[in-house]
Amino acid sequence: MQRPTEFVREQVTAVRESVVTAAAEAQTVPAAVSSHVGEFIRTQRSAAQVSLRELARVAGVSNPYLSQVERGLRKPSAEILGQIARGLKISAETLYEQAGILDRRSGTAGTVAAIRGDAALSERHKAVLLELYETYAREHAAQLARALEAAAPTPTPSEETA
Amino acid sequence: MQRPTEFVREQVTAVRESVVTAAAEAQTVPAAVSSHVGEFIRTQRSAAQVSLRELARVAGVSNPYLSQVERGLRKPSAEILGQIARGLKISAETLYEQAGILDRRSGTAGTVAAIRGDAALSERHKAVLLELYETYAREHAAQLARALEAAAPTPTPSEETA
């Protein structure tokens, strides 16, 4: 019977110690209520540098309708959201959450759902994995934020003289 | 005592007749929808011993509409499904899955793939989670194997003689 490595054990312990702090921070975050799925779709589409017509074509929906959805004039069904998600190459769950159809879960919907639904895990082990996952996801986001700050240097005396 | 050949012939004939009847019934059934959510809702409602009108009232939908949904005549939106789920005191995700809106998450492969493909994680964190996951899965399997052995003792000479 193999046991978790020392490294893994330390990670789990560190996570437990930081859970209280994380929970306190979560309490101060306001709950997102209304649907911003249209904005979200437009943001994702722009990030992918795809035209509205191209996305509509790939997703199999009409481009005027997609335009209306993006501008919040229409409320698409789950089926249409699924098609748009496929066109954007993102998970349908992501759009469902943005649309308020699905409750937002910590981290990426797919991973959390997979852990929760996995019959190969006991409930206790699921909880441990989910805590660790959430902490890692938060760390990763913080690292990305730092990297972005480093990539967009703020004016400094040495740089001004260069 | 019937002769084997006649008996066999009658059985084959009976099977043929039942196949024709089944095929005829299948032809009269409207195009099969991948969604069985209506049946599922009715089943859950019956199990809860709640009338259609009562569930409709609690769920906040019209009872004729709920009736149509249960009989597969209408395809409810995700919003209505959420209301019905609340009325039935089950998770909305359960009904979304039955309706084909949400993919059912299952199995070990799904969890591993989800962790590996999760953009919210760094590669190092993925490795940690995967190692922990494998260890837990092994542990769980070993526990199940032990429980099965205890529940189903293997035959022993003393038992054979009893």
Added chain:
DNA sequence: CCGCAGTGCTAGCTCCTGCAAGCGGGCTGC
């Protein structure tokens, strides 16, 4: 200048969802 290709959007239309009004049936109490 023109035509062409691409862009996102407007307007009118069809079809379907979800509802209200009401039906026929069964059961109970008077």
Added chain:
DNA sequence: GCAGCCCGCTTGCAGGAGCTAGCACTGCGG
């Protein structure tokens, strides 16, 4: 017998989802 209540279902309709046809605009090349 009756009225009242509950049951699930039928019918007709309003409003919204999603579409087609087409518009105005931009950029490019001849």
